Amino acid sequence: MPFGYVSPEQEMRDKADFARKGIARGRSVVVLQYENGILFVAPNASRALHKISEIYDRIGFAAVGKYNEFEALRLGGIRYADINGYTYDRSDVTARGLANLYAQSLGMVFTESRKPYEVEIVVAEVGDAPEDDQIYRLTFDGSVADEHGFVAMGGVADAVAGRLKERFSEGMTLTEALDAALGALTEPGGERPPVSQLEVAVLDRTREHRKFQRLTGPRLERLIATGSPAETPPEGSTSPPDVSGALNGSPGDSAATAPEGDIDDGSGG
Incomplete structure (x- = not known):
């Protein structure tokens, strides 16, 4: 047997272990x-390096792992969506098509490259009704899973998914869903991350044309304050903070997305 020979099975196992360790560090x-719609929540202290982004009108993207690797995948997805939407029709750009594209790319890198991508991604598409929503989870080797309800990835994903399963229920309001997500992301007995270290976005089916919207600043603070039990006012006190502008915005709030028709390239909040 040649010196330094490694069986294909052992090589694949080593690659998989390497990728899992890299993803778990985040x-x-x-x-x-x-x-x-669909809610995305990620602890992220950076205001420039986004884990959550828009791909197309109804499609969002979330990732964990090495930033330069999943950023390359995100940009490739945007190019694919733009070309297909322009060549055919905007309705022809789907999360399923993007998931297939990403699966092929990840699978090819995993089998042909010495170093696999240390990434795990979610591609989600909001439909006209909850039953039409699509959430696809893709792992470092190109495997695709069609998820329903919720998904947690990266870090201690199993523990987060277990806590989220206890809190999740169908038909939750945005406030309830955000509270469930933050509760799942917080270790038992720990403190929730401050608003400045959270990246939160939604695919909102009630919005016209472009469904993706980032939630930041005062709007996010109001949603968290309303959903947190610690912030619930005692009986007989004034009513809880008004969150009617949390999604629609108010005159003093900055816009949550880029101007109509532009693609969110992740370069701004």
Whole structure:
């Protein structure tokens, strides 16, 4: 047997272990359905290096692992969506098509490259009704899973998914879904991350044309304060903070997305 020979089975196992260790070093990301769409929540102290982004009108992207690797995948997905939407029709761009594209790319890198991508991604598409929503989870080797309800990836994903399973229920409001996500991402007895270290976005089926919207600043603070039991006012006190502008915005709030028709390239909040 040649010196330095490694069986294909052992090589694949080594690659898989390498990729899993790299993904586990990061913080978990949670994606879950709520009554009006799909919610993305990720602990992220960076304001420039996004884990959550828009791909197309109804499609969002979330990732964990090495930033340069999943950023290359995200940009490739945007190019694919733009070309197909322009050449054929915008309705021809689907999360399923993007998931197939990513699966082929990840699978090819895993089998042909000496170093696999240390990434795990979710591609989600919001439909006209909750039963039409699509959430696809892709792992480093190109495997695809069609998820329903919620998904947690990266970090201690199994523990986060277990906590989220206890809190999740169908038809939750946005406030309830955000509270469930933050509760799942927080270790028992630990403190929830501050708003400044959270990246939160939604695919909101009630919005016109472009469904993706980032939740930041005062709007996110109001949603968290309303959903947190610690912030619930005692009986007989004033009513809880008004969150009617959490999604639609108010005159003093900055816009949550880029101007109509532009693609969110992740370069801004």
